[in-house]
Amino acid sequence: MDSMKTILLSTVVLLITSCSTEFTKPVDQLTIERQTLIKHCLTCHSTVEMQRGPLLQGLEGWYLEEQLEAFKEGSRGGDIKDKNGQLMHSAVKAFSDEHLEFAAEWFANQPRPEIKAVVKGDITEGKELYQEACYKCHDHPMGKFFSRSPDLYKMEDWYLMSQLRAYKAGWRGVDPRDTHGIKMRAALQPYSMKQLQNIVAYLAQFKEKPEE
Ligand code: HEC
Ligand code: HEC
Structure with a gap:
């Protein structure tokens, strides 16, 4: 047996x-x-x-x-x-x-691959904003699972910026079939590009999710 x-x-x-x-x-x-x-x-x-x-x-x-x-x-x-x-x-x-x-x-x-950070910003403000505006979907295990949000810690900072611009400009997250993107786009509306850049500068310090 x-x-x-x-x-x-x-x-x-x-x-x-x-x-x-x-x-x-x-x-x-x-x-x-x-x-x-x-x-x-x-x-x-x-x-x-x-x-x-x-x-x-x-x-x-x-x-x-x-x-x-x-x-x-x-x-x-x-x-x-x-x-x-x-x-x-x-x-x-x-x-x-x-x-x-x-x-x-x-x-x-x-x-x-090794990734070089290029985006500069106020990391302290970025951390606060991330916790307030992004954490619940992109980081919290349940929120991440149910909202289908990707891990932002792994991404290249220039690419995060380009996607945030695309959402803001209305090129991404507008097609009616893109239900996840529509929610994402709505979540960004209260924040300026400058604030979003600070969030990206905060995220760019990590290669993966930091210990809490
Ligand atoms: C309501 C939940 C929610 C909140 C809050 C939210 N996001 Fe998202 N985000 C998503 C989802 C879902 C996607 C994936 C969209 C898709 O499937 O196309 C996404 C995608 C993204 C992408 C694109 C990543 C890629 O590689 O395609 C970036 C960048 C991003 N979010 C940044 C942020 C930032 C920064 C914040 C905080 C200011 C934030 N998100 C807040 C749900 C959210
Ligand atoms: C002609 C150039 C080109 C080719 C070939 C190409 N891609 Fe892309 N891909 C891009 C560009 C440019 C983007 C960024 C789009 C944006 O800014 O929204 C992208 C974005 C993506 C994304 C989204 C990543 C994210 O986090 O948002 C995925 C996934 C992807 N490509 C996978 C692939 C795969 C797999 C192949 C091969 C089957 C492929 N691509 C071939 C140019 C290309």
């Missing part, structure tokens, strides 16, 4: 690891089809070429997947004023859901 259990358990472990190793493999060890897919993403999502999109390695897989779906259907990146979003919309609209799911999981399982 015990040996049966051991066999079953090791089969399960083997199955799990053989699936996950595909996601942790470096790009040049993937199948040719998947290499082509990931290299396509990396033309914009890396620091090698002129970087246009954010670095995706080590971000949350579920969030990457939701955003890819949104870009594909055009509920994000569908506005002609949203130049960056449109670029991304055209880059992925022809891919199958399976390809996009693979890309999301692959990026999520790659090590996060």
Whole structure:
């Protein structure tokens, strides 16, 4: 009986690891089809070429997947004023859901590259504002789960700024299908860009959620 259990358990472990190793493999060890897919993403999502999109390695897989779906259907990146979003919309609209799911999981399982903070601001005010205005959705475990909010500590500060500007300008979080983005956009309304910049400067000090 015990040996049966051991066999079953090791089969399960083997199955799990053989699936996950595909996601942790470096790009040049993937199948040719998947290499082509990931290299396509990396033309914009890396620091090698002129970087246009954010670095995706080590971000949350579920969030990457939701955003890819949104870009594909055009509920994000569908506005002609949203130049960056449109670029991304055209880059992925022809891919199958399976390809996009693979890309999301692959990026999520790659090590996060070293990130340089570039946004300056009042960190003390930023911390207070973050606790008051953002924590309940982006950080509190229940709030984060139910509102489907991503972890902001991991993101590049310039990219956070660009997204906050996009919400403020009304290029993001306005499509009726984008129910999560609409809530996010509403949450920003009471705050000025200067205040939001202070929040970003506070967040940029961390690589991951700090101990409380
Ligand atoms: C032609 C350039 C280009 C290509 C190719 C491209 N992207 Fe993007 N991507 C962008 C840009 C630009 C943005 C930022 C959009 C914005 O500012 O709203 C972006 C944003 C994203 C986001 C949103 C991240 C976030 O936190 O908001 C995800 C996820 C993403 N891309 C995944 C991918 C994947 C996966 C691929 C390959 C299948 C890919 N992209 C290919 C340019 C590109
Ligand atoms: C009511 C809940 C809620 C509050 C409060 C809130 N957010 Fe969000 N935020 C969200 C959700 C949900 C998303 C994901 C939207 C989507 O799925 O497109 C998001 C997305 C974002 C993004 C885009 C991240 C990316 O990579 O695409 C940024 C930046 C952001 N929030 C910053 C903030 C800041 C800063 C505050 C505080 C001033 C804040 N949010 C307050 C719910 C909230």
